[in-house]
Amino acid sequence: MTAHVKREGPEDSARLAWDMALLRRYDTRGPRYTSYPTARGFHEGFGPDDFSAALARSNDQGQPLSLYIHVPFCRNGCFYCTRNKIVTRDTRLAEAYLSRLDREMVLSSRHLDASREIQQLYWGGGTPTFLALDQMSDLIDRLDARFGLSGSRERDYAIEIDPREANVFTLRHLQALGFNRLSLGVQDLDLRVQRAINRVQPRVLTESLIDEADRLGFRSLNLDLIVGLPLQTRDSFAETLAQVIAMAPARLSVFNYVHRPERFTSQRRIHVEDLPGPEETLAMLHATLEMLSSAGYVHIGMDHFARPDDSLAIAQRQGTLTRNFQGYSSHTPCDLIGLGVSAISRVDDVYAQNPAELAAYERALDAGHMATDRGRRLTFDDRLRRHAIERLMCDMALDLGALGRTFGVDAETHLADPLIRLEVAERDGLVTRVGPRLVVTPIGRLLIQHLAMAFDAHAPPQLATSDSRNA
Template structure:
């Protein structure tokens, strides 16, 4: 029986079994939260949010805090994108949005004054650098005025970058503002694929931004790739991987393209006939895993790779890795306050999402209200299952004895209904299971979403009662 305290080699081992993946992979949540966002309710209001925040951030201690700021604007549309975005060349929209962001900051900050210290910051979008250097400076000044920040040498302050829109002056300015981590969108360097998805981006401009970031002292650079895009081939993607490996980013995300034009209108501009076959998609993934691991990267989980000395790999080995709405995080169980349209916060035992459109966002702030749309207060069962799913997604094992002690339950009895499905996955070689331990094996790690789904009570109940949303609302698990 494997030891729950796996070695570094065990933690990062992954076995690509194409036949097994083809047989078992289906649709399912990514578990950036549990319960998933489709379970949030419009009944969760400002009163509940304030109550949970005041309970979590009492005057008794200063707690670490993560801030996320959503900047939805883009100059041009990438056809594959499923993010909440506004495509416009009218820069006055950015100026107005910044005004309202500052209103939301001013409303939120008193809940955390003297009680929170910002250890993580992430600007996402959209394209965060749609804001001018002056607007980004103003936004950072507002955040620092209202929140206490840990020193830059200790904090993780990151921003998503579109290399097509950023010059060396902006990179230097971001460093001066305290940003020390950068996520760079690439997706694929193959010009045929770039034309098919309306994102023309050269290797030279990408390398230039990354080199400037390194010269300005950025501690970590991450590159995003996507497999399964239209007109993608093994040869073309292999060339992209060679170029990316030569750049040597600290981290890599290799996402599976989720073609859901019924949910994302921009994807309707993609010719579905040009998408790779399911068999080819798996070959693309296998190629990426093989090339990256041969180049010295380790598999973190759920599309993510990192160099062995990167903080993500260290956090996984130490047991402090966390999963949130930005992917994987190095800080264990940190509260997240999200600002801006559609942004989702995680405060204690609750999730809350802001309204999704600019008109509603502005109207609620004009009324002096937090721009909340929906949310959920977690039950004890939700909190327990969230803990289990987090442990599996981040560390690939579950110590059932420790779980029983921590939650004052008999884990084997509590999850009796899940045991049968888990036993079937064990028969397929995805995991080892007994009364003391659930250990995900290397051939099960690519299918970790399938394993986590067994603990999703809300998903099981919706299936039993034939309630929406069906699994088609979710992306493929691999």
């Protein structure tokens, strides 16, 4: 059961009461909750046999399927990047990888009912457009042979594109392969910033692809931007936003850069003294909200924005928005099968993840079994909390009565501790309580991850229970 909620429109977002001090007090790094429990809670006691059993069980529910394909290769390494990637210019390396992907498809598809529709398909990376056009065709043919791809107009087949590695012929080829949605990496249009992150990308590359995508009739197009990159200022990022708004993409993702050079070696190439401070970064976020709201975009949640006529905004208004490993989705829940190095699956009541190292992924498949090397089977409490977090982050509200009826429990009693933790956020004006309903305020939408952490039984205590008055 999903509660239907009325969302505030762009004009309401424009009246957001901006409280810099409050935002800084709640400025703690937290999960994005594309899964719950998060990947940090996966364990090595979960292996290929556990995943095979989950695939077989999932046939009883008969949900449609979603396929995620991870293409780890990039020709150029962007300094800010935190993704699992292999930087190389040798496209021949992809041939062996495509062969392993096909082996993984065979092993996973044999456990699935062939009649289940592949409603969603997503190629991510790395850079999927690293593949040559004939390699893309080969991969689509293999996917179709193993799973049977959908020809429905309602399918959601998307691919991430690096505008430096694609042109109008690429888009025409992708359309012929069945893709109907695109996501373009931009990050920033300021040349100084581009040089500082090793991603020089002239505006004309992005504009030409957007124009061609519109002409070809792609259903939706997303642009990725990042706030907090080296040499960015509130004025320079406002100029990037103005140019992006003029391009009129259906969706925008405005991520916040997190500098962790101890974990991501490429970030060591970024000069820490060039990074904008917290106040400047928050000023950029403020400008983002004001400018996108004035341009008519709806703040879906976290770092996602969409035009009111886009399927994301429509789904949110109807209370049917969902979340998966790619973020927000307008489609009904699907069992997700992740294929490729580091890919994560969400099937039935389990999460299963492949090795992050290419060599380990290859060894598993060469040995004739699926590459799963860690995962988790969810308990009843995990599933209830996952549902609560998803509805809160999608609807910006949570109906505890509806949640209790769905799971056959008294939700207010079962979630007594999270509700107590949220009292601090309620006093700070981030959420309001009206009977059994929690409603996130406009300022609370900016901190929705922090609100979701209250329901996370596995979160570090200092994150789940932090009192902003003493932060």
